[in-house]
Amino acid sequence: MxxxxxxxxxxxxxxxxxxxxxxxxxxxxxxxxxxxxxxxxxxxxxxxxxxxxxxxxxxxxxxxxxxxxxxxxxxxxxxxxxxxxxxxxxxxxxxxxxxxxxxxxxxxxxxxxxxxxxxxxxxxxxxxxxxxxxxxxxxxxxxxxxxxxxxxxxxxxxxxxxxxxxxxxxxxxxxxxxxxxxxxxxxxxxxxxxxxxxxxxxxxxxxxxxxPSIVKRLDIEDPSYLQNENEKIIFVSMGTIFNQQLEIYNLCVEALKDFEGKVILSIGKNTKPEELAHIPETFVVKQYVPQLEILKCADLFITHGGMNSSSEGLYYDTPLVVIPMAVDQFMVGDRVQELGAGVKLDKNNVSAELIKKTVNDVLTTHTYKQHAQQIGESLRSxxxxxxxxxxxxxxxxxxx
Missing domain, CATH: 3.40.50.2000 (Glycogen Phosphorylase B;)
Structure with missing residues (x-):
């Protein structure tokens, strides 16, 4: 030993x-x-x-x-x-x-x-x-x-x-x-x-x-809001360090308010749900969520592009919309877009209209899912x- x-x-x-x-x-x-x-x-x-x-x-x-x-x-x-x-x-x-x-x-x-x-x-x-x-x-x-x-x-x-x-x-x-x-x-x-x-x-x-090192987390809650298997799911998270992004969260609320499915928004411990604009009934807003459990079911992941989060999304074949905040996230966003597994947006020039259009494009263009699956297979193997x-x-x- x-x-x-x-x-x-x-x-x-x-x-x-x-x-x-x-x-x-x-x-x-x-x-x-x-x-x-x-x-x-x-x-x-x-x-x-x-x-x-x-x-x-x-x-x-x-x-x-x-x-x-x-x-x-x-x-x-x-x-x-x-x-x-x-x-x-x-x-x-x-x-x-x-x-x-x-x-x-x-x-x-x-x-x-x-x-x-x-x-x-x-x-x-x-x-x-x-x-x-x-x-x-x-x-x-x-x-x-x-x-x-x-x-x-x-x-x-x-x-x-x-x-x-x-x-x-x-x-x-x-x-x-x-x-x-x-x-x-x-x-x-x-x-x-x-x-x-x-x-x-x-x-x-x-x-x-x-x-990626995918290990079952010991500190997760039971995500009862994932029980409807026929429901499309969009997951939104800006990670754990650069997550004080109230403007981005509100843009996502506006962009996805009419989405026919469920939007799960993880806002981090430094933002309170009541700080957000009106939250539609189709949204689940929490300070912490069991990310791996959600990504197994998600159809799209809107992320800051942290390596850990992006890898977990791609590991489960989930296409990404990447809005980088800092450091390696810009490079991750570039690589995701280069390989066709998602789209990178500029946080300084993002709007609710652009998010809505990008989400629709990624969800309706099957090649994004195919390329996410290709990366996912490489990560799993x-x-x-x-x-x-x-x-x-x-x-x-x-x-x-």
Whole structure:
């Protein structure tokens, strides 16, 4: 039985895919210690892992406000803050594990601290990539327009200083933001399929495309509103981080008020149903819904384009209307549209009329469903968390 150190990135779309891997490792006899933030403590403990907390660094980065593509932001300011926060996480974990022994480390692809800890412990390392795998070209596509270049940034000198300090202290060779935000391991498990990954031929064999980690959630309600099997269903959700989108929700209400079926609208914990305009009787509006259960039945998914949500929709062959809010969502929307499984809309130029027309086009043009099924088949056949654990044991010997 091996002992595994897992270092997660804060966010539903990062934590949820990792839990399938964690549960399967424990089924195979491994013992798991999982570092994360308090928000996910209960979920991690339910997986059977020992939870340990590090401080949530997201408030200091203010990511949801900085990266919504509405105005220019200085990426070097963010990267400088991220380097400092990475050091805090490294220091805490190294201090708490100095008298412990582990066999290998799993960490989030976007968490520099995880890679650094694995190197400091001189252990095999497995990176968990819950977005598309990134190279410089794809990382550029992922960033909002107007990001600051070095010669335009007042923060670049401080960033360069912090980067050199980090490299010297941890014997790394980081050169720019792409090196900070993409941290491959001895192998990197990418939670998508080779078919859905853009530019897949540019990635080495150390990248293992295992598809989404679809695991039955333990904290779901019984969706009694799905009992009518003959009813068409549109599901609307803007995810868990960028979900304060009252204007988008109201546009969807207006666009779909005459839809002959059911519209399920998940608005997140930061928006209250009473804040919305008049809600038609055909709508179910909740702050949280069992997303996987709904996507199994949905005919169309209106989404922000988060990798986790989009993959879950496509896994169940559901066509998408993508309204990206930030970061990798723009690239996901582009890829969905490129492969013909849905349509990407610009949130700054969206209207109720456009949403209504787009929904009608996607529902009545059968090729969208066919292409969603093609992607879905590629995701299901990639193997998921069970394949991920096989790949781990191919590089890390199993202890008796």
């Amino acid at each position: 091996g002992k595994v150190l897992v270092i997660g990135f804060p966010g539903e779309g990062h934590v949820n895919p990792s839990l399938g891997i964690v549960k399967e490792l424990m089924t195979q006899g491994e013992k798991v210690v999982y570092y994360g933030i308090e928000d996910y403590a209960e979920k991690i403990r339910k997986s059977g892992a020992e939870f340990r907390e590090y401080e949530d660094f997201r408030p200091s980065l203010d990511m949801s406000n900085r990266m919504t593509n509405e105005e220019s932001y200085d990426r070097y300011e963010i990267m400088n803050l991220f380097l400092n926060e990475s050091e805090n996480i490294i220091t805490k974990i190294m201090s708490e594990t100095k008298h412990e022994t582990y066999d290998y480390v799993l960490y989030d692809y976007h968490l520099l601290a995880g890679s650094a800890v694995a190197d400091l412990l001189q252990l095999p390392k497995v990176s968990l990539c819950t977005t598309f795998a990134l190279n410089k070209e794809l990382a550029t596509c992922m960033m909002p327009s107007g990001q600051t270049e070095p010669d335009q940034s007042s923060f670049y000198p401080q960033f360069e200083k912090s980067l050199n300090k980090f490299n010297n202290q941890y014997n790394t060779q980081l050169k720019d933001s792409i090196d900070i935000m993409s941290n491959p391991g001895d192998i990197t498990l990418v939670f998508t399929s080779e078919f859905f990954q853009p530019n897949v031929s540019e990635f080495t064999s150390e990248y293992k495309f295992i598809g 990639a193997g998921g968390y069970k394949q991920g654990v096989k790949e781990i044991f191919n590089v890390v010997p199993v202890k008796a």
